[in-house]
Amino acid sequence: xxxxxxxxxxxxxxxxxxxxxxxxxxxxxxxxxxxxxxxxxxxxxxxxxxxxxxxxxxxxxxxxxxxxxxxxxxxxxxxxxxxxxxxxxxxxxxxxxxxxxxxxxxxxxxxxxxxxxxxxxxxxxxxxxxxxxxxxxxxxxxxxxxxxxxxxxxxxxxxxxxxxxxxxxxxxxxxxxxxxxxxxxxxxxxxxxxxxxxxxxxxxxxxxxxxxxxxxxxxxxxxxxxxxxxx
Numbered sequence: 001x002x003x004x005x006x007x008x009x010x011x012x013x014x015x016x017x018x019x020x021x022x023x024x025x026x027x028x029x030x031x032x033x034x035x036x037x038x039x040x041x042x043x044x045x046x047x048x049x050x051x052x053x054x055x056x057x058x059x060x061x062x063x064x065x066x067x068x069x070x071x072x073x074x075x076x077x078x079x080x081x082x083x084x085x086x087x088x089x090x091x092x093x094x095x096x097x098x099x100x101x102x103x104x105x106x107x108x109x110x111x112x113x114x115x116x117x118x119x120x121x122x123x124x125x126x127x128x129x130x131x132x133x134x135x136x137x138x139x140x141x142x143x144x145x146x147x148x149x150x151x152x153x154x155x156x157x158x159x160x161x162x163x164x165x166x167x168x169x170x171x172x173x174x175x176x177x178x179x180x181x182x183x184x185x186x187x188x189x190x191x192x193x194x195x196x197x198x199x200x201x202x203x204x205x206x207x208x209x210x211x212x213x214x215x216x217x218x219x220x221x222x223x224x225x226x227x228x229x230x231x
Contacts, residue, residue: 040074
């Protein structure tokens with residue numbers, strides 16, 4: 001049972017917020033709060049200290065706006081230096097640009113700071129399992145921003161010369177494309193299993209192959225990739 005424990009670090013410059021999250025998570029079976037930090041630099045130091053002692057951190061719950069090293073820079077450093085650790089970024093309705101930067105830096109998901117305790121716990125479990133954890137209200141605007149960035153600089157192309165969106169997925173089998181399409185709709189493995197009449201273990205295998213073939217870090221980036229390429 002201890003092997004299934006999800007080990008979490010809380011990173012926020014406000015101690016009151018960290019305390020609130022800690023109290024929520026302490027009540028959850030299977031989740032341990034193993035460290036806390038008030039900024040990105042302290043988070044990186046704490047991760048290094050954990051690993052030096054033979055310990056691990058599975059998920060970092062990361063604030064964005066902090067003094068010193070902010071959450072976006074810290075996320076990029078964690079992804080590069082601690083690849084087995086997932087980052088779940090906290091954001092608010094008026095900070096879409098921070099969510100975009102965090103995802104591009106390698107975060108595995110983001111949710112709103114006013115999320116309900118159940119949503120917070122679910123997001124942590126999903127990210128720890130390699131699933132997506134995205135606040136829907138922010139996701140819509142994030143994807144629109146990424147589409148604008150993707151399409152804004154393009155020059156006119158002669159008829160028939162442009163690559164179709166489908167060509168981005170040529171490396172996938174038909175079944176893998178079906179799975180990616182459902183991932184992009186926000187379905188989890190159990191829901192995809194029911195939709196496609198496959199076992200969850202088979203769905204998990206397909207998801208892994210999709211990520212590997214498209215060279216994507218996790219399901220969050222699979223969703224963004226699919227939306228960017230018109231799926």
